[in-house]
Amino acid sequence: MYRFEQLSEVQLPLVNKFYKQARYSSKAGRGEVVFVLKSDSGIVAAVRLQPKVDGWYFLRAMCVHPEIRRQGVGALLMASMREFLLAHSVYCFPFDHLVTFYAQAGFHIEDLTAAPDFIRDACSRYQQQGRKICLMANAAMRPQIKD
Numbered sequence: 001m002y003r004f005e006q007l008s009e010v011q012l013p014l015v016n017k018f019y020k021q022a023r024y025s026s027k028a029g030r031g032e033v034v035f036v037l038k039s040d041s042g043i044v045a046a047v048r049l050q051p052k053v054d055g056w057y058f059l060r061a062m063c064v065h066p067e068i069r070r071q072g073v074g075a076l077l078m079a080s081m082r083e084f085l086l087a088h089s090v091y092c093f094p095f096d097h098l099v100t101f102y103a104q105a106g107f108h109i110e111d112l113t114a115a116p117d118f119i120r121d122a123c124s125r126y127q128q129q130g131r132k133i134c135l136m137a138n139a140a141m142r143p144q145i146k147d
Helices: 009-021 073-080 082-087 096-104 117-128
Strands: 003-007 033-039 042-051 057-064 090-092 107-109 136-138
Touching: 003 009, 009 033, 009 042, 009 057, 033 073, 042 073, 057 073, 073 082, 073 096, 096 107, 096 136
Parallel strands: 057 090
Antiparallel strands: 003 033, 033 042, 042 057, 090 136, 107 136
């Protein structure tokens, strides 16, 4: 079974070691929120959330160890983050083939024109480089409709 944890800053080298073992080019930085799933043998999945000035977060580096992919571990990590995702506005740039995965975790495709300049510019730049990505945001990003 897996244990869900939010890592402290002093534990960030553990997730960086995991990314390296999983052959994923990413490094967690100071100030980021990092969630992991652990087994008895160590970290098996991780995700980083980079805080931004306006109070929202950018989801990056979602990674499941290659040996256990397509077994629901990524979905379990996202489900375990539910409380955080309900309380915070989060953007991400998933590859097109992962849109359904993120939609199941409560994200929706977002109009680039509604995004902060930094996000809009970065997403457009990546798309112009040929990356098959889109902009998604979680439900906390949706404006609340009042009766």
